[in-house]
Amino acid sequence: MPSELNKLTIAEASAKLRAREITATQLTRDCLERIAAAEPKLHAFLTVCEKEALEKAHAADARLDAGKAPALCGIPLGIKDIYATKGVRTTCASRILETFVPPFDATVIERLRTDGAIFVGKTNMDEFAMGSSTENSAFGATTNPHDTERVAGGSSGGSAAAVAAHECLGALGTDTGGSIREPASFCGVVGIKPTYSRVSRYGVIAFASSLDQVGPFTKSVRDAAIILRTLAGRDPRDSTCSARPVPDYESALTGDVKGLRIGVPREYFVEGMQPEVEKAVRAALKNYESLGASTVEITLPHTGYAIAAYYLLATAEASANLARYDGIRYGLRVNAENNIALNETTRAKGFGAEVKRRIMLGTFALSAGYYDAYYLKAQKVRTLIRNDFERAFEKCDLIVAPVVPTTAFKLGEKMNDPLTMYLSDIFTISVNLAGLPGMSMPCGHDSKNLPIGMQLIAPPFAEETILRAGDAFERTGSFKPRTPVV
Amino acid sequence: MPESKITLEQVRHVALLARLELSPQDEDRLRADMDEMLAYVDKLNELDTKNIAPTTQVGEAGTPMRDDEVTNQPAADAMLANAPSRERGYFKVPKIIE
Amino acid sequence: MTTNRDAYEAVIGLEVHTHLLTRSKLFCGCSTTFGAGPNENVCPICMGMPGVLPVLNRRVVELAIRTGLAAHSTIAPYSIFDRKSYFYPDLPKGYQISQYETPICKGGYIDLPPTENGDTRRIGLTRIHIEEDAGKNIHHESYSLVDFNRSGVPLIEIVSEPDLRSAEDAGAYLRQLRAILRYVDASDGKMEEGSFRCDCNVSVRKRGAKEYGVRTEIKNLNSFRFVEDAIEYEVDRQIAIVESGGKVAQETHLWDPARKETRPMRSKEYANDYRYFPEPDLPPLVVPAEMVEKVRASMPELPADRKARYVREGLTEYEAGVLIADRDVADYFEATLPGLKNRKSAANWVMTEVLRVARDSDQLFVEAVPPANEVGALLQMVEAQKISLNAAKTAFAAMVKSGKGAEATIAELGLAQVSDESAIAAACDKVLAAEPEKVAEYRAGRDKLFGFFVGAVMKAMGGKGNPKVINEILRAKLAG
Ligand SMILES: [Mg+2]
Numbered sequence A: 001m002p003s004e005l006n007k008l009t010i011a012e013a014s015a016k017l018r019a020r021e022i023t024a025t026q027l028t029r030d031c032l033e034r035i036a037a038a039e040p041k042l043h044a045f046l047t048v049c050e051k052e053a054l055e056k057a058h059a060a061d062a063r064l065d066a067g068k069a070p071a072l073c074g075i076p077l078g079i080k081d082i083y084a085t086k087g088v089r090t091t092c093a094s095r096i097l098e099t100f101v102p103p104f105d106a107t108v109i110e111r112l113r114t115d116g117a118i119f120v121g122k123t124n125m126d127e128f129a130m131g132s133s134t135e136n137s138a139f140g141a142t143t144n145p146h147d148t149e150r151v152a153g154g155s156s157g158g159s160a161a162a163v164a165a166h167e168c169l170g171a172l173g174t175d176t177g178g179s180i181r182e183p184a185s186f187c188g189v190v191g192i193k194p195t196y197s198r199v200s201r202y203g204v205i206a207f208a209s210s211l212d213q214v215g216p217f218t219k220s221v222r223d224a225a226i227i228l229r230t231l232a233g234r235d236p237r238d239s240t241c242s243a244r245p246v247p248d249y250e251s252a253l254t255g256d257v258k259g260l261r262i263g264v265p266r267e268y269f270v271e272g273m274q275p276e277v278e279k280a281v282r283a284a285l286k287n288y289e290s291l292g293a294s295t296v297e298i299t300l301p302h303t304g305y306a307i308a309a310y311y312l313l314a315t316a317e318a319s320a321n322l323a324r325y326d327g328i329r330y331g332l333r334v335n336a337e338n339n340i341a342l343n344e345t346t347r348a349k350g351f352g353a354e355v356k357r358r359i360m361l362g363t364f365a366l367s368a369g370y371y372d373a374y375y376l377k378a379q380k381v382r383t384l385i386r387n388d389f390e391r392a393f394e395k396c397d398l399i400v401a402p403v404v405p406t407t408a409f410k411l412g413e414k415m416n417d418p419l420t421m422y423l424s425d426i427f428t429i430s431v432n433l434a435g436l437p438g439m440s441m442p443c444g445h446d447s448k449n450l451p452i453g454m455q456l457i458a459p460p461f462a463e464e465t466i467l468r469a470g471d472a473f474e475r476t477g478s479f480k481p482r483t484p485v486v
Numbered sequence B: 001m002p003e004s005k006i007t008l009e010q011v012r013h014v015a016l017l018a019r020l021e022l023s024p025q026d027e028d029r030l031r032a033d034m035d036e037m038l039a040y041v042d043k044l045n046e047l048d049t050k051n052i053a054p055t056t057q058v059g060e061a062g063t064p065m066r067d068d069e070v071t072n073q074p075a076a077d078a079m080l081a082n083a084p085s086r087e088r089g090y091f092k093v094p095k096i097i098e
Numbered sequence C: 001m002t003t004n005r006d007a008y009e010a011v012i013g014l015e016v017h018t019h020l021l022t023r024s025k026l027f028c029g030c031s032t033t034f035g036a037g038p039n040e041n042v043c044p045i046c047m048g049m050p051g052v053l054p055v056l057n058r059r060v061v062e063l064a065i066r067t068g069l070a071a072h073s074t075i076a077p078y079s080i081f082d083r084k085s086y087f088y089p090d091l092p093k094g095y096q097i098s099q100y101e102t103p104i105c106k107g108g109y110i111d112l113p114p115t116e117n118g119d120t121r122r123i124g125l126t127r128i129h130i131e132e133d134a135g136k137n138i139h140h141e142s143y144s145l146v147d148f149n150r151s152g153v154p155l156i157e158i159v160s161e162p163d164l165r166s167a168e169d170a171g172a173y174l175r176q177l178r179a180i181l182r183y184v185d186a187s188d189g190k191m192e193e194g195s196f197r198c199d200c201n202v203s204v205r206k207r208g209a210k211e212y213g214v215r216t217e218i219k220n221l222n223s224f225r226f227v228e229d230a231i232e233y234e235v236d237r238q239i240a241i242v243e244s245g246g247k248v249a250q251e252t253h254l255w256d257p258a259r260k261e262t263r264p265m266r267s268k269e270y271a272n273d274y275r276y277f278p279e280p281d282l283p284p285l286v287v288p289a290e291m292v293e294k295v296r297a298s299m300p301e302l303p304a305d306r307k308a309r310y311v312r313e314g315l316t317e318y319e320a321g322v323l324i325a326d327r328d329v330a331d332y333f334e335a336t337l338p339g340l341k342n343r344k345s346a347a348n349w350v351m352t353e354v355l356r357v358a359r360d361s362d363q364l365f366v367e368a369v370p371p372a373n374e375v376g377a378l379l380q381m382v383e384a385q386k387i388s389l390n391a392a393k394t395a396f397a398a399m400v401k402s403g404k405g406a407e408a409t410i411a412e413l414g415l416a417q418v419s420d421e422s423a424i425a426a427a428c429d430k431v432l433a434a435e436p437e438k439v440a441e442y443r444a445g446r447d448k449l450f451g452f453f454v455g456a457v458m459k460a461m462g463g464k465g466n467p468k469v470i471n472e473i474l475r476a477k478l479a480g
């Protein structure tokens, strides 16, 4: 009879580890066993670090025995393969980095290590985080633990699926246009994208630098608060990282939402969305009212322009960020007679179709004669979208909305239609453009038992409001999350 | 069929800038995809942005400045470890077109 | 050709890239030391590894401000960094972090030192901006090797207005610019190490025309000679094209110093579109007024101020202009002064004797010439009439070779002057006794013979007699 410690939340496991009821070794072993059993169906991991994880687990047990254990001591986590991990292959799910072994750690990896976390492996993703389904991984898609014919979402699909399927207790993702929140919604887990600049991006392979943000996937809101505390805070290696002090997020989880003003954006309940999604989110709003919060309708009038602005800005930044993959210093090289041909063939071979599509669009948007019409125009619209939120937050403390218009779609369903795929990010992208914190958490399921997520959005640096409201819902929510079939 | 937003020739020029070798099929496909996206983003022109300042970043202005100190020790081997081709302490590349 | 050439004038603007004197690189903590082994001074950041981010070096900003203040530029309180995209094996990220629309320094000017006939010229500056250097490609027959030690070394780019009209102008501007950079400790200006490089924009037009001609850009110029040669060549080439009814193509050329010709770069035509956009990894650079004032307070005296002071202290415009052109020379001049009464003679000495030695040497100025205090000691001996001016020159030449001090050299060569009146009187008596006819002639009114007597006494004393004392005694004796 397996002990199934992998099904614990971080908070539960931490308490048991500290009480020495369980060992980190046992906990890690259960995760690795689960990975071995589930991976053939899920493909949530690109690299599993069995040996290293067990070594670290032994070390964690020693610290726990000595009573000198830091916050995340002995907690097994999955790491999206977008984070540089010293000595561990980091591919970004791309052929071009298939062999790349970073000689350094990302700042958040360093912080998690310091706080005693154990890394069980590197999780699957859309290549260079470009996608909403993890189908753009050069190494094959991740499937949804609730229905393996469906996508896990993306780009951080591997991390979302791994947490949902209890392959690890939590995981790191990144969110540029919804890449944490959308897969969290599809897989029925908690995923938070903090305020832009709240968490260091150093060592996070860049997709769109002004939008990318680091965040955790967890099984509970409390767990998200615990990990976020470790991740957040000033980093002298990231010039865009905020120096604001980091609050103790866990202490914000009071369960009290009395007097909280919740804004409900008119533009986020649209025709064509899956009725069950709207129903579940509206039910959650009723729940909040019963807890003493008030709801108010707000408007975010430029929502319909967000995807257009996003795809110009994100691709423009990406076109430069991905120029370093030239076959000279690391990664794939396809030999050729001169440097130019070497660049061209290496990049042709190394990048997948979606990455090429975005590099091309971004290069075009920045090219002579088109900059003003496309790139600059999109930057101005970005200002309008920020202003929308600023105005909305005069009327409310928190916005509650759907994460995605539908539950998880079928594998292959949108692969031949990039624009339709992009449109599934309609409710998440604005939050990145405005740099706001946003969280996805389970709030129901549809008739096929697929999870439905609800999105909580707050003003800059008001992660505590999100976590408090999320936790309050979790404590009193009327629905019970379904167990994944995998 | 509405007017096309990008020609095959432009696609080829952009591919040159981006250093991507494209097959004729790639070119056709990318032209169509880019055309669709560019037609879609045209909706931004519905908005009057004459007096709107662009947003480049959402963080605070005033880039932090570090002290002028050497903090890295030479570690040429670690830095060269991922090189696809090397000779002595150098990265090796084919003939360079100036 | 020569006649037609006079009908044209060249219009030249220069873009100078110079390394800044910092310990660490622009955006990472790697050393900037020149001459390390290949890829020793590199880290994930300056190698452009995935996920790395830049953090700005404060010293770079201070040195850029110093240079801007020295060149009378406006320091921008708010400027942004941009990405300049192009592919090249020595450019690790596929873009260079630079400043495009908002440089840290705007405008300004540099005054060229006066020419022989006293002309001065003011050359306008467009901008000064901060950017990172690329690595280095070492070309072999069939392949190349890349070293990233230089990647990320801080540069400022100083862009002049098209105010220069000749190769000589360009040379004078570059020398003056380098002098200023050295004045403010921004750069060592070492062209041979690639820390001071120049690109030229050259066009020609008919004399008197208002419109500019089509310009070419010449890259890869890493010595003053190359700049001057390349401009001469390019101006001739363009005039020949225009004269034969052709059109100058707007292209980038490389100077080939071996063949002494420029040739177009191939890849530049391949695709030339830098796609500048604001660097999202660096928030805007904010330079508060207090920072500018702090830098200003730390500035050394600038060439123009120093020149004004020298003129106030009694030097001519010309003398002051020559001395201040190089900070090392001006510092040297001032170091000769303690204990001297006449600063003009020191100025003359530095401008002639000392600068001649420096010009004839390949070494840096301070290494090529004897220590300033020793030259000061030498000049003090001349003032005190312990040695003659000629003896001083002889001693100086010996000091350059031997590296010995003034006093030791004078003693060694026995150049000390004899001022003892009885010794001089004895020598005079001897000469006058030997030349009774000439004495008679002089006394009869041939004044001109006085010089003959002085020379003869000097000769009799082996050149060491004090000429002033000889004069006095001779006059008294001849009168007697
Ligand atoms: Mg430049």
Ligand SMILES: [Zn+2]
Residues within 6 Å of the ligand: B072, C025, C028, C029, C030, C041, C042, C043, C044, C045, C046, C047, C152
């Ligand atoms: Zn470095």
